[in-house]
Amino acid sequence: MDLQIKGKKAIMAGGSAGMGRATAERLAEAGVDLVITARREERLVQAAKEISEQYGANVTPVVADSSKEEGRQALFAACPDPDILAITIKPPAPNGDFLKLTPEDWRASIETALIGPIEIMRNYIPVMKEKGWGRIVNIATFSAKNPMIWRLMSGPARSALINYTAGVSREVAKHGVNINNILPGMFQTEGASELLKDYADAFGLEPDPDTVRTHFMENNKIPAGFLADAADMAPMAALLCSPLSRFIVGQNIVIDGGQHYALF
Ligand SMILES: NC(=O)c1ccc[n+]([C@@H]2O[C@H](COP(=O)([O-])OP(=O)(O)OC[C@H]3O[C@@H](n4cnc5c(N)ncnc54)[C@H](OP(=O)(O)O)[C@@H]3O)[C@@H](O)[C@H]2O)c1
Structure with missing residues (x-):
């Protein structure tokens, strides 16, 4: 296609x-x-090189932390006029006992998972409106609409993000600017692997991969029967970044192997 x-x-x-x-x-x-963009330079530069070599594309790496104003400004300086904007972060760590979450924990979650994406969008929506075309895709989380007691540092901030985009997307759609969200379920990614110890700590497990994996699979019933690869969601993201999605506005596309039962 x-x-x-x-x-x-x-x-x-x-x-x-x-x-x-x-x-x-x-x-x-x-x-x-x-x-x-990313925060860690070495992996970022390597990724840009590999993508560029594999697909023959121009790929510019920019070290920029989306949760910080200086990072967002560095991004804007490097690319002031994109047609397409996709935004994601690393999955926040499992929270353990919810009664131990502090205001600082909540502020960090909100800075990273809510204010960061909102501020990046706020920088670029006027540019896209001016051009009369744009696509924005937030790669958030299915716990935005399916609350999970161990994902409190991820889900609530993303519930707010999808609430924000539900309103804003309907305001900017008439300018040819479409905003949609992808809500992934359980994926085997670098970010998920980095959380192994946090997951073990949150559930009082030994931090060895087999113990964690067994606990994880027993507590996450995925009808598709497997953990996804990142490549399982990317075609949907690319579609939402294209003109083919012109009638898709303010939607939340859950990609979770059927884990959560919901009609919408
Ligand atoms: N993996 C899962 O099972 C799972 C489940 C549900 C939802 N999700 C959601 O899906 C999204 C992507 O997760 P993933 O597993 O693909 O993560 P990942 O493998 O860690 O990749 C995240 C990418 O974003 C970069 N990044 C992280 N924080 C950033 C920041 N503040 N500013 C700029 N770049 C940042 C990372 O590089 P640096 O770390 O170097 O910055 C990396 O390039 C997240 O929103 C996550 O919450 C994932």
């Missing part, structure tokens, strides 16, 4: 690993010029 985005400019904020990188690859494959 021709996504009709060849020659467009895209930002993948959080593009050096996991679902962000998989999305960047699909966009590069479709002929888009890319700026990818």
Whole structure:
């Protein structure tokens, strides 16, 4: 399928690993010029090089923490006029006992998972409106609509994010700017692997991979029967970044192997 985005400019904020990188690859494959960001430079630069070599695309790495104003400004300076903006972060760590969460924990979660994406969107929506076309995709989490007691540092801030985008998307759609969210379930990514010890601590387990995996699979019944790869969501992200999604506005697309039962 021709996504009709060849020659467009895209930002993948959080593009050096996991679902962000998989999305960047699909966009590069479709002929888009890319700026990818992350906090850790070495992996970011390597990802840009690999994507560029594999797909023959222009890929510019920009070290920028989306949760910090200086990071958002660095991104804006590097790419002031994208046609496409996709945003993600690393999955926040499992929280353990909810009674131990402090105001500082909540502030960190909100800075990273809510204010960061909102502020990046706020920087670029006027630019896209001016052009009369734009696509924004937030790669958030299914716990935004399916609360989970161990995902309190991820779900509540994303519930607010999808509430925000539900309103804003309907305001900007008439300018050709569409905002949608992807809500992933359980994926085997670099970010998920980095949480092994946090997961073990949250559930009082030994931090060995087999114990954690067994506990995880027993407590997450996934009808599809497997943990997804990042590549399992990237085609949907690329579609939402294209003109083919012109009638898809303010939606939350759950990609979770059927884990959560819901009609909508
Ligand atoms: N994996 C899962 O099972 C799972 C489940 C539910 C929801 N999700 C959600 O899916 C999204 C992607 O997760 P993933 O597993 O693909 O993560 P991942 O493998 O850690 O990849 C995240 C990417 O974003 C970058 N990043 C993280 N924080 C950033 C920040 N503040 N500013 C800029 N870049 C940042 C990371 O690089 P640096 O770390 O170097 O910055 C990396 O490039 C997240 O929103 C996560 O909550 C994941």
